[in-house]
Amino acid sequence: MEDYFSRYKFMGDYRLRKAFSHYFKKEKDYTIVPVPISEKRLQERGFNQVVGFIDHLHFMPLLEKEEGLSQHTLSRNKRLQNKNTFTLKAKVKVPNKVLLIDDVYTTGRTLQHAITVLKEAGAQDVRSFSLCR
Template sequence: MQELIAKWKYRGDYMLVHAFEEMWKARTMAHFSQQECIYVPIPLSEERLQERGFNQAEALARFLPSPPRNLLSRAHSEKQSKKKRQERITSANPFSLNEKVSKPVVLVDDIYTTGITLRHAAKLLKENGCPKVYSLSLIRS
């Protein structure tokens, strides 16, 4: 799995996302089919998006029942994968809100390591009136 993710995420083989499509859709429907949610991919900074050529979380979110909404923006910083656990946990919230929502949100991300990325995004959404925040990640490392 590590090799597949590296090829997809870091070497730009976008089409590998389809290897996850069937499982991803089934998993989502099993957990979120009974409620109307807004699917929000964890954003990349503009610099990281230029570097990679696509947002892997957004690629996953495109398989979900409704189109993803980009409610968040992200400030550029060092890659999470380059940070040690303690650095991740104590990092400042890199997100800003593009639009407030009053429906439940499902945050979509590719890899869950410490959970701090999702916690930062969820905190910002909740502080701005979002009633419920869930998360859906492809891999837990």
């Protein structure tokens, strides 16, 4: 998986998004929300790796991410100390049931931050799915 993500995310081999897309399915009554990347990272990479996995599904990009330190360069302790860089997009209505999608679960901090924002905005039930841990 390390080689896969190196090629997909960091070398930009976008064709690899389809390798695991069959793991991402619509869950009844849940709105699919991808974990966003910052605008700077999107410009550098050219795509959001999570959106690549789910581009065959209907999803709602409800969250935005401020630029922060790249997670893959941080130690576990530094990741756990990171401030929440997620915000809700302006003028969006958050559904009651959300399925939050991410690529890699390391410490869970990214998902915790995103879930906090979604719940503060009114989501009642937030589940998550990550491709690997």
